[in-house]
Amino acid sequence: MHISEGVLPGSLLVAGWALTIAGTYVGLKKLDNDRIPLAALLAATFFVASLIHVPAGPTSVHLVLNGLAGILLGWTVFPVLLVGLFLQAVLFQFGGLTVLGVNTFNMAFPALVAYYLCKGLLSSERKMALIVAGALSSFVAIMGSGLLVALELVFTGEAFRKTAELALLAHLPVAVVEAFVNAFILLFLKRAVPEILRRMR
Amino acid sequence: MESKTFLHTLDPRVKIVVLFLFSWGIALVQDFKGALFYLPFVFFSLLMAKKEVLKLAKHLFIANTFLLFIVLSMVLTYESPNMLRVGFVSISFDGLKLGLLLFLKSSLILSLTAVFLSTSSIFSIFHALHHLKFPNSLCQILFFSYRYLHTVKEEYETMLKAARCRGFKPESSIKTYKTFAYILANLLVRSYRRADRVYKAMLCRGFRGEFPVYSHFSLKRKDIIFAVTSFIYLAVVVLWRF
Numbered sequence: 488m489h490i491s492e493g494v495l496p497g498s499l500l501v502a503g504w505a506l507t508i509a510g511t512y513v514g515l516k517k518l519d520n521d522r523i524p525l526a527a528l529l530a531a532t533f534f535v536a537s538l539i540h541v542p543a544g545p546t547s548v549h550l551v552l553n554g555l556a557g558i559l560l561g562w563t564v565f566p567v568l569l570v571g572l573f574l575q576a577v578l579f580q581f582g583g584l585t586v587l588g589v590n591t592f593n594m595a596f597p598a599l600v601a602y603y604l605c606k607g608l609l610s611s612e613r614k615m616a617l618i619v620a621g622a623l624s625s626f627v628a629i630m631g632s633g634l635l636v637a638l639e640l641v642f643t644g645e646a647f648r649k650t651a652e653l654a655l656l657a658h659l660p661v662a663v664v665e666a667f668v669n670a671f672i673l674l675f676l677k678r679a680v681p682e683i684l685r686r687m688r
Numbered sequence: 689m690e691s692k693t694f695l696h697t698l699d700p701r702v703k704i705v706v707l708f709l710f711s712w713g714i715a716l717v718q719d720f721k722g723a724l725f726y727l728p729f730v731f732f733s734l735l736m737a738k739k740e741v742l743k744l745a746k747h748l749f750i751a752n753t754f755l756l757f758i759v760l761s762m763v764l765t766y767e768s769p770n771m772l773r774v775g776f777v778s779i780s781f782d783g784l785k786l787g788l789l790l791f792l793k794s795s796l797i798l799s800l801t802a803v804f805l806s807t808s809s810i811f812s813i814f815h816a817l818h819h820l821k822f823p824n825s826l827c828q829i830l831f832f833s834y835r836y837l838h839t840v841k842e843e844y845e846t847m848l849k850a851a852r853c854r855g856f857k858p859e860s861s862i863k864t865y866k867t868f869a870y871i872l873a874n875l876l877v878r879s880y881r882r883a884d885r886v887y888k889a890m891l892c893r894g895f896r897g898e899f900p901v902y903s904h905f906s907l908k909r910k911d912i913i914f915a916v917t918s919f920i921y922l923a924v925v926v927l928w929r930f
Contacts, residue, residue, distance in 0.1 A: 489754060490754070491754045491755045491758070491790070491794045492714075492715060492793065492794045492798060493714065493715055493792075493793030493794040493912065494755075494758065494790050494793075494794070494796040495714045495715075496900075497712075497715065500712075511911055514824050515823055515826060519884070520824060520825070521834065521887055523825055523828050523829060523887075524832055524883040524884075524886045525879075525880065525883035525884075525887075525889045527745075527827050527828070527829045527830075527831070527832030527833040527835075527883070528832065528833070528836055528840070528879035528880070528882055528883045528886075529879060529880075529883075530829060530833035531817070531832075531833040531836045531837045531839075531840045531878070531879065532840050532875050532876055532879045534833065534837060535837070535838075535840045535841050535844050535875065536872055536875075537873075538841075539844075540867065541858065541860050541865065541868055542859055542864065543860055543866065544860050546883075549827075550868075550872075552872075558755070559697055559876075562833070566826055566829055567829070568823075569826075570829050570833050571832050572835060573799065573830065574830075576832065576838070577799065577805050577810065577813065583711050583797045583798055583800075584707065584708055584711045584801065584803040585711045585712055585715040585797070586715070589706070599862070604845045610763075625871060636694050644786075645782060646762055646782075646786055646789070647758070649761055649762075649765035650735070650758050650761040650762060650763075650765070653757075654757075654760055664769075664865060667862060667865040667866070667869070668865050668868060668869045668872070669869075669871075671869030671870065672869045672872055672873040673865050673871070675869065675870055675873035676876065677878070677886050679873070679877060680877050680880065683876065683880055684876065
């Protein structure tokens with residue numbers, strides 16, 4: 488969930504940008520020149536994925552796939568998601584420039600945590616390991632993002648407490664749907680093009 | 689071709705800097721009075737780019753769904769002395785007031801972003817970011833991902849159409865998630881392979897890590913006048929409150 492412009496106080500906006508710049512710096516350092524087109528194409532792919540609405544019970548949710556981006560890209564997830572969100576801001580006016588740092592950090596940091604948690608599972612030969620990696624990355628990344636959004640709202644003011652609870656709750660169906668989607672994607676990649684699981688980060 | 693307004697002809701570097709400063713100015717405002725000071729500037733910018741206004745209204749509506757969610761949940765849950773109870777529903781006036789302020793601030797920033805960024809071609813914006821000392825690799829990722837956005841989207845739509853032709857109907861089931869997952873996995877594989885081809889093609893054409901640029905920006909008198917007027921406006925609004 489993207490936080491809108493004008494909601495958060497200046498201290499959070501600045502902190503968000505500082506953390507995002509730090510993460511992007513490390514991500515770009517780890518990205519060799521020959522993999523720039525790959526990072527860009529993945530940014531485009533994850534952007535397109537975020538436009539997909541998938542039915543979930545009575546409503547539909549749109550995919551985020553930041554967990555998958557995290558485990559495939561490692562630290563490079565920071566620049567890739569920053570670019571994705573910037574394009575959303577420019578093309579659809581989804582959020583502006585001041586809140587971009589916070590929103591990038593909200594999505595990229597949990598994705599990075601998912602990367603470190605699932606690193607070992609991806610190299611395993613067992614099918615079960617990939618399913619666990621898919622589900623784990625989804626829950627860590629999506630619920631992690633939800634938790635960050637909720638914490639920022641609570642920090643902003645007591646008036647947002649209920650909003651924060653609702654925001655966190657709204658992430659749950661996305662996490663469940665993406666657990667399945669991630670697991671199937673990883674299984675497919677392992678069968679079809681296993682080097683993708685090793686070579687992207 | 690759309691007719692060019694004054695904003696279209698401004699240097700994108702100036703527009704980005706002015707937009708950046710004003711966005712922060714509005715984002716940091718705490719009360720209605722402060723936010724209203726920015727209204728004339730935003731209104732004037734909207735007037736200068738009048739063609740875009742209708743399109744903008746539609747975008748604003750979509751972009752503000754998160755805000756609507758925040759305002760509604762605040763109005764209905766914020767506990768304060770000023771409450772109006774109607775049956776089960778209690779409406780908080782303080783919640784409403786805070787919600788409206790957030791709504792105003794967000795709309796101001798988004799309008800300004802839309803007006804300033806949609807009046808330059810996206811490539812000239814990337815070019816301007818490069819001049820504003822954004823890291824080279826980040827600019828290249830931006831450039832490439834925008835370049836291939838539509839290609840990837842078309843590929844996705846083709847695959848979805850193919851699935852539909854085979855009787856795929858999205859519903860809440862594991863099978864649906866599996867189908868979407870396989871489509872997405874295919875997209876990832878294609879992107880992975882395309883990136884390889886693109887990079888090799890670039891090397892063949894002598895790519896050495898930098899894009900040569902043929903058109904250059906030059907600051908004209910109106911750019912400087914616009915920049916100076918905007919800075920003065922911002923300075924007055926910020927200083928007024930102290």
